[in-house]
Amino acid sequence: MGSHKADRLADNLLAILAVKKPPIPVEQIAESQGAIIVRNYFSGHESGFALREGSRWIIGVNTATSRRRQRFTIAHELGHLLMHDNKRLITDYSVLVGRRDNRSSLGTDDEEIGANRFAAALLMPRDLVVAELEKELELAEASSRDELIARIARTFDVSTEAMGYRLVNLSIITA
Amino acid sequence: MKNQHPLPADLETVIVRLYQQVGKRVRAARMKANVTQAQLAQAVEMTRSSIANLEAGRQRIPLHLLVWIAEVLNARPGDLLPDTAMFDEVLIMPDLSEDLADTLPRMRDFVQSTVAKVALTSRKET
Numbered sequence: 695m696g697s698h699k700a701d702r703l704a705d706n707l708l709a710i711l712a713v714k715k716p717p718i719p720v721e722q723i724a725e726s727q728g729a730i731i732v733r734n735y736f737s738g739h740e741s742g743f744a745l746r747e748g749s750r751w752i753i754g755v756n757t758a759t760s761r762r763r764q765r766f767t768i769a770h771e772l773g774h775l776l777m778h779d780n781k782r783l784i785t786d787y788s789v790l791v792g793r794r795d796n797r798s799s800l801g802t803d804d805e806e807i808g809a810n811r812f813a814a815a816l817l818m819p820r821d822l823v824v825a826e827l828e829k830e831l832e833l834a835e836a837s838s839r840d841e842l843i844a845r846i847a848r849t850f851d852v853s854t855e856a857m858g859y860r861l862v863n864l865s866i867i868t869a
Numbered sequence: 870m871k872n873q874h875p876l877p878a879d880l881e882t883v884i885v886r887l888y889q890q891v892g893k894r895v896r897a898a899r900m901k902a903n904v905t906q907a908q909l910a911q912a913v914e915m916t917r918s919s920i921a922n923l924e925a926g927r928q929r930i931p932l933h934l935l936v937w938i939a940e941v942l943n944a945r946p947g948d949l950l951p952d953t954a955m956f957d958e959v960l961i962m963p964d965l966s967e968d969l970a971d972t973l974p975r976m977r978d979f980v981q982s983t984v985a986k987v988a989l990t991s992r993k994e995t
Contacts, residue, residue, distance in 0.1 A: 730960075734983040740976050745984065747963050754983035783968040785976050799972045 704815035717851035741788040742767040744774040773812030818860045889926030890951035896924040902942040912941045962988040
């Protein structure tokens with residue numbers, strides 16, 4: 695996996711802010727970049743949005759999902775704000791079925807992939823994940839693959855699903 | 870006296886945000902000093918839950934307590950106060966009609982109700 699703009703951006707932020715251990719303080723990181731995080735309960739698949747208002751950045755987060763998913767949403771929206779400055783507003787859904795019909799407030803596929811990649815790299819930095827995995831394996835060598843993913847997910851305060859994808863993408867586990 | 874920035878119409882929103890910012894600064898100063906909520910609570914003769922409420926901005930901190938906490942945490946009281954610029958930074962409800970024009974109604978509601986939580990509908994001109 696080559697170094698993508700999103701990976702470098704996330705790594706730089708973590709280095710500048712001297713974040714050295716999980717869980718990554720994503721909210722503080724977003725705020726350090728000038729974003730205001732606004733939580734709102736809204737039942738449905740609307741997960742969040744990124745809005746530029748003058749020099750201000752607003753990250754909207756739907757609290758109808760789990761806290762861990764909200765952390766991912768914040769990181770994802772921060773990715774949009776840092777990388778995709780062609781749009782004032784980008785809206786995101788947790789489930790997007792039949793809605794890819796050129797709505798201008800939706801990110802393009804490339805933008806969504808980039809924002810997801812940034813979020814994964816920010817919340818689950820490769821080096822920290824590898825270190826944690828080694829520690830876990832030393833402690834409980836016999837634990838199952840699923841248990842291992844769940845434990846590391848807990849340490850990084852991300853969903854088990856997100857950690858599973860991350861470990862596959864880092865070629866640490868196989869899908 | 871600086872007077873070119875009239876207070877916003879919805880002063881309460883600004884006040885709520887001010888106490889949240891003070892709370893965040895108290896929390897940051899406490900963590901920098903490597904002090905737990907329980908330890909701080911004991912030092913200033915309060916309960917841990919009061920400190921938690923105060924850090925969340927739910928409880929409005931009295932001035933004497935702010936100074937006391939600053940002393941305990943080896944910080945300056947000024948470090949715990951937000952910048953006066955926060956009054957200039959009040960967000961006025963932006964007109965999002967163009968950006969939301971082709972968005973589904975539910976998403977439109979979500980975005981607007983979310984932004985409304987931090988934005989003021991108008992700003993009183995004097």
